[in-house]
Amino acid sequence: MKQIYAFETIEEITSFKEITDELYSKLESYKKLLEAEYALTEEPKGIFWTSEELATSVFSDIPIPAFTNKDLIYMSPDINKWRRLFISQLEGVSVPEIRKFYESYSSNQLLVILAHELTHHSDLFLDDFGDERTDSIWFEEGMCFYLPRKILLSNVEFTEITAVESELVKIFEDKYGNHSLDDFGGSSYKGTLTSIMYDYWRSYLAVKELVEDKAAGDIKVVFEKYHQWHKQGRTLPLTQFFHAEFM
Template sequence: MKQIYAFEKVDEYAKYQNIIEKFGKKLKEYQRILEENYSLSEMPKAIMWTTEELATTILSTIPIPAYTNKDIIYMSPDLPAWRQLFMKQLDGKALPHIRNFYENYSENHLMTILAHELTHHSDLFIDEFEDDRGDSIWFEEGMCQYLPRKLLLTEEEFEEITNVEMALVEVFNEKYGISPLDEFGSNSYEGSLSSIMYDYWRSYLAVKFLVEVRANNDIDMIFGEYQKWHKEGRKLPLTEYFELN
């Protein structure tokens, strides 16, 4: 996988060189786990490292500076910019404990965002990037959140971000709770940042529940049911199939 650097100035690359190299090594280790256990057979062609500004205004209009476009992962390694972005998703609400978490958002957590993008390339997911992916995107996005966090974070870090996102779902439920999870993806990246992230939080928590509670930590069972749902013709919405309603 090639490493491409899209920075306007040489000193910007120098500023992020250390974290880029660290993340590159960690991603290779994570890649090996996916290849051995989660059907990663074809890698993306490249990672394009860039700034938040270029990622969200020039290279794309997606408001989150980490995404996959066909065979290329785009990623900003700018940790302070990520912290500011996550503060913005709180819509000005006080939430001191959650603010403290995002003010100190760590490199380990940022690494899981990069790993999230690589996880999308697993053959265990049914839909391709060019597909409409309208009725089960929540499962893929939730699993791409869950796997990197479960595999790369410490138990304490995993529990902390889970508690933060559970609290955020409760905070924003009254505002956004009417939207069914199966509709995640129908208006991707439209609306406020909190409305976009609300679906990511819910998807992660739904997948975590399926794996750890419903399947007693048997992740293969959950992937098997997901693929069975597809092979049988997607007769029910996936949340209904999994009896999440």
């Protein structure tokens, strides 16, 4: 993968060079593990480093400055902007411990976001980038967070981010939780930042439960069930299929 820089000033490129090189270097070992264990057969052509503003207003209209397509991963390396973004998703709710967590959001957590985008390129996911991806996007998005968090974070970091997102799901359930996980799709990205992130939080938590509680920690068993659902014609919503399979 090549590193490509798209900023409005030379000074921005220079100021982010250290963190982009660090993230790129750390991603390499994770990429090798995906290749060996999780069917990453064709990596994207490059990482397109850019600013939060350009990522969300020029290259995309999604309010999250990290996304991927068939050829490129787009991502802002500005950790301070990520911290402010995550604090804004709290919508002014007073949760001092969660706010403190996001105020000190680490480069290791930022690496997980980058690794999340790379994980989308695994051939274990059944829908192509051009597909509508409306009936199982929660599984792919949740797994794309679960895998890098489980692999790249320490046990303390993993427990901490899981606790934060579990609490956020509880806080915003009445406001944003009135639809099935199976409805997570293209229309989800037309909501507010928090409504979008709500579906990411609970997708991650749903996959974590599948792997750790239902499949005794065996990620590959969960993928096998997912492929079975596809081969049988997707006759049930994926949430119902998994429930039936793991009863």
